[in-house]
Amino acid sequence: MGAFLAKRLAQAVVVAFGALTLVFVIVRAVPGDPAKLIVGPDASAGQLESVRSDFGLDDPLWRQYVDHLGGIVRGDLGDSWRLGGSALTNTLERFPATLTLALAALVLTVAIGIPLGMLCARRPGKVLDLVVSTGSLAGQAIPSFWLGIVLILLFARHLDWLPATVDGSPAAVLLPALTLSLPFIGWLARLVRSSALEEGAKDYARTARAKGVPEGTIQYVHVGRNIAIPVVTVLGLLMGNFIANAVIIEVVFSWPGIGSLMVDAITNRDYAVVEAAILTITLSYIVLNLFVDVVYFVIDPRLTPEDA
Amino acid sequence: MSVARRAVRGEGRPGRRDFLAMAGLGATAVLLSGCGVGSGAPRGALRAAFGQPVTDLDPYNAATAVDEASLIVKRLVFDTLVRREGKTLVPGLAAEWRRDGDTRWVFTLRRGAVFHDGSAVTARDVVACLEHTRTVVSAQTPLWATVTGAEAPDDRTVVFTTDGPLGSLPVNLTLLFIVPARRVADPAQKRSPIGSGPFRVTGFTPSTSVELARFDDYWGGRAESPAVSMPYIAETSTAITALRNGDIDLLWPVPPDQLPEVTGVPGIAVESIPSWTYYFNWFNCSRKPFTDPDVRRALCHAVNVPQIVESLFGQGGWQMRAPLPATVAGHAAQEPWAYDPAAARRLLARAGLGRGFTTSMMWFDSTGPLARELAQAMISAWAGIGVTVRPQSIEKAMWLERLNSLDWNMNLQTNTVTTGDAAFTIGRLYDSKANRLGYRNPDLDAVLARAAATPEGPERDALYGDACATIWSDAVGLFPVTLVTGYGRARELTGFTPAANNQPDLSVVGRR
Numbered sequence: 001m002g003a004f005l006a007k008r009l010a011q012a013v014v015v016a017f018g019a020l021t022l023v024f025v026i027v028r029a030v031p032g033d034p035a036k037l038i039v040g041p042d043a044s045a046g047q048l049e050s051v052r053s054d055f056g057l058d059d060p061l062w063r064q065y066v067d068h069l070g071g072i073v074r075g076d077l078g079d080s081w082r083l084g085g086s087a088l089t090n091t092l093e094r095f096p097a098t099l100t101l102a103l104a105a106l107v108l109t110v111a112i113g114i115p116l117g118m119l120c121a122r123r124p125g126k127v128l129d130l131v132v133s134t135g136s137l138a139g140q141a142i143p144s145f146w147l148g149i150v151l152i153l154l155f156a157r158h159l160d161w162l163p164a165t166v167d168g169s170p171a172a173v174l175l176p177a178l179t180l181s182l183p184f185i186g187w188l189a190r191l192v193r194s195s196a197l198e199e200g201a202k203d204y205a206r207t208a209r210a211k212g213v214p215e216g217t218i219q220y221v222h223v224g225r226n227i228a229i230p231v232v233t234v235l236g237l238l239m240g241n242f243i244a245n246a247v248i249i250e251v252v253f254s255w256p257g258i259g260s261l262m263v264d265a266i267t268n269r270d271y272a273v274v275e276a277a278i279l280t281i282t283l284s285y286i287v288l289n290l291f292v293d294v295v296y297f298v299i300d301p302r303l304t305p306e307d308a
Numbered sequence: 309m310s311v312a313r314r315a316v317r318g319e320g321r322p323g324r325r326d327f328l329a330m331a332g333l334g335a336t337a338v339l340l341s342g343c344g345v346g347s348g349a350p351r352g353a354l355r356a357a358f359g360q361p362v363t364d365l366d367p368y369n370a371a372t373a374v375d376e377a378s379l380i381v382k383r384l385v386f387d388t389l390v391r392r393e394g395k396t397l398v399p400g401l402a403a404e405w406r407r408d409g410d411t412r413w414v415f416t417l418r419r420g421a422v423f424h425d426g427s428a429v430t431a432r433d434v435v436a437c438l439e440h441t442r443t444v445v446s447a448q449t450p451l452w453a454t455v456t457g458a459e460a461p462d463d464r465t466v467v468f469t470t471d472g473p474l475g476s477l478p479v480n481l482t483l484l485f486i487v488p489a490r491r492v493a494d495p496a497q498k499r500s501p502i503g504s505g506p507f508r509v510t511g512f513t514p515s516t517s518v519e520l521a522r523f524d525d526y527w528g529g530r531a532e533s534p535a536v537s538m539p540y541i542a543e544t545s546t547a548i549t550a551l552r553n554g555d556i557d558l559l560w561p562v563p564p565d566q567l568p569e570v571t572g573v574p575g576i577a578v579e580s581i582p583s584w585t586y587y588f589n590w591f592n593c594s595r596k597p598f599t600d601p602d603v604r605r606a607l608c609h610a611v612n613v614p615q616i617v618e619s620l621f622g623q624g625g626w627q628m629r630a631p632l633p634a635t636v637a638g639h640a641a642q643e644p645w646a647y648d649p650a651a652a653r654r655l656l657a658r659a660g661l662g663r664g665f666t667t668s669m670m671w672f673d674s675t676g677p678l679a680r681e682l683a684q685a686m687i688s689a690w691a692g693i694g695v696t697v698r699p700q701s702i703e704k705a706m707w708l709e710r711l712n713s714l715d716w717n718m719n720l721q722t723n724t725v726t727t728g729d730a731a732f733t734i735g736r737l738y739d740s741k742a743n744r745l746g747y748r749n750p751d752l753d754a755v756l757a758r759a760a761a762t763p764e765g766p767e768r769d770a771l772y773g774d775a776c777a778t779i780w781s782d783a784v785g786l787f788p789v790t791l792v793t794g795y796g797r798a799r800e801l802t803g804f805t806p807a808a809n810n811q812p813d814l815s816v817v818g819r820r
Contacts, residue, residue: 032705039370047445083514084498157549164549256516
């Protein structure tokens with residue numbers, strides 16, 4: 001297990017390095033001078049030069065890159081020109097809000113998607129199965145920002161059941177979480193359905209039926225345990241997706257997380273914050289995948305590191 | 309023994325009930341942690357949402373020197389020597405002021421003003437603030453260019469010296485926020501500033517929310533509300549919904565096309581006021597064919613401005629009759645450009661462009677409400693006289709870079725006359741040295757210099773009137789519409805007065 005984790009960690013470092021390099025290049029390739037945004041349209045050439053010097057923007061790109069990597073090793077991603085202070089600190093201050101949103105979305109997806117998939121598997125081809133299949137496709141085709149606005153208009157404006165934005169109450173998480181999770185609920189249900197149908201046709205399930213075990217017990221206990229591996233794999237990916245997809249949702253719902261921070265930073269060429277936010281999202285994705293790999297062994301001890 | 313531990317030891321797999329228990333615990337944890345997201349406003353707080361984010365509270369940050377959202381908060385947290393109420397200047401921290409010769413202004417501070425940390429506001433603090441702001445290059449820089457220094461002969465007297473007559477100094481001082489001398493260059497001012505205004509900062513998440521609490525020792529008396537909470541709600545429909553549902557008490561500006569969504573809604577009142585924000589479409593006067601005034605005038609004649617303003621903005625906009633809004637000091641109404649495509653074609657023919665030409669227009673969508681629609685309407689009108697305009701909707705960062713380097717043909721944007729005075733806009737933008745749109749006119753420069761040196765009064769108004777006429781007749785730009793700011797507010801609010809500069813005084817707003 002130790003060798004397996006070490007290998008995975010080494011891969012994670014390579015992925016993080018690749019992501020950071022990519023982000024470094026992309027944010028600087030996009031037109032727009034941060035110095036002009038910092039001091040505004042009335043700045044003199046001397047003032048612009050001074051600001052560029054303060055933030056190292058006048059250095060050759062390769063030197064900026066080397067300094068950037070050195071800073072990352074020291075845990076210093078530079079200062080945010082827009083927000084002041086460490087870019088990483090600014091980002092980490094906002095990360096719990098994004099994590100909360102992503103976790104809430106995951107709970108909703110699991111709580112609705114798995115039972116729905118099981119029900120579809122028990123009655124394949126029936127009305128519910130068709131509705132879920134069609135809804136799943138529709139859900140993934142709908143743009144999340146549009147869906148968010150529609151949910152706000154429906155549940156907040158017309159029905160007045162839920163707050164449209166952050167008001168300090170726990171209920172405020174529901175609408176953004178639902179917006180994040182809706183496209184994936186049908187997707188998870190279809191995965192559970194197909195896995196359950198496949199497992200339900202295997203010998204152990206047939207034997208259980210022959211022994212007179214109730215169908216519900218077969219589905220939720222015997223089959224349920226055996227579809228855990230693919231479901232856990234998907235849940236790990238989903239959590240990562242929720243963190244990354246929160247970018248737009250957070251803007252729509254004014255959710256004070258890393259996504260709205262990143263949009264603001266990109267718009268204003270706050271390089272340090274963009275890089276800190278991308279690094280945080282990348283690392284969380286890597287950690288989640290690593291966590292899922294470890295969970296495999298907990299769920300199914302028959303697995304060995306070579307299987308993972 | 310815990311479920312997880314049993315599973316790890318292989319003593320048993322998590323059963324359905326265990327799984328559900330864990331899921332329930334997880335959900336509870338998420339919901340509980342959700343309680344901590346965002347800052348619920350304290351009971352009785354005024355919840356006010358403005359359409360732009362507050363990114364910084366440092367009164368001397370160049371990037372936010374004239375940023376409306378930041379100014380709203382700064383006016384609640386800091387004091388200025390002089391304040392503007394409508395078109396009138398009234399005492400702020402300065403109880404009185406007088407001109408002492410052509411190059412000296414003497415201000416006397418009021419007694420009893422203290423900062424949020426309890427220390428007294430002194431003339432030394434004012435001097436330190438002026439000296440510091442002069443070192444920062446920002447949109448305010450031209451306002452202080454002729455101020456050579458300030459001194460504090462005693463705790464209550466500040467003497468400003470200028471290198472020539474500067475009639476607009478009291479107006480300019482409405483933008484000089486006073487902080488303790490020891491804090492003028494303190495980076496902590498960005499997040500937790502200390503001022504002497506009616507509110508102190510208790511929480512600030514940049515671009516997300518500002519939390520303010522009443523400062524009970526404020527010299528002007530206690531604010532009506534115990535606290536002010538200012539969330540930033542980027543999405544318009546979310547903000548409108550929050551207002552309708554009572555999640556916020558005040559929302560501004562309500563975009564013109566959204567006014568029907570809040571008009572007539574029980575519990576909500578809508579108030580409007582012509583703002584100091586307006587649209588203009590500049591022609592790059594240093595680039596052909598816009599070097600020829602006839603071409604610029606032709607483009608002005610080709611657009612049916614009243615129809616566009618009425619159709620797009622309705623009650624949310626006023627047709628402009630000068631290169632600055634009618635409510636700004638120094639405005640002088642001009643004869644609107646007649647909608648006359650035939651005259652436009654004649655002017656183009658006289659300029660040797662009878663077959664039209666191709667050019668481009670740049671803007672960024674968030675510059676103001678209905679920017680894209682306004683651009684499209686004008687581009688369509690110009691197509692009618694044979695002028696093909698390539699629309700260039702670009703990102704703000706790129707727009708700013710091109711604007712500064714005069715790398716554009718036509719530029720559509722909004723602008724706000726932050727001080728409510730013509731000096732801020734006309735004096736700053738159309739002087740040849742500023743070279744903001746490639747327009748150079750020595751006669752206009754002379755008029756602007758005289759206007760800047762003249763104190764408020766009829767002579768100064770006449771000079772800015774001349775400047776308005778020159779800019780208008782030279783058609784350096786097309787000035788279509790002054791935006792009318794719509795304020796949507798809970799009816800239970802008291803004391804609220806809409807502000808033309810989008811910076812209402814929230815310290816006098818209470819609740820029934």
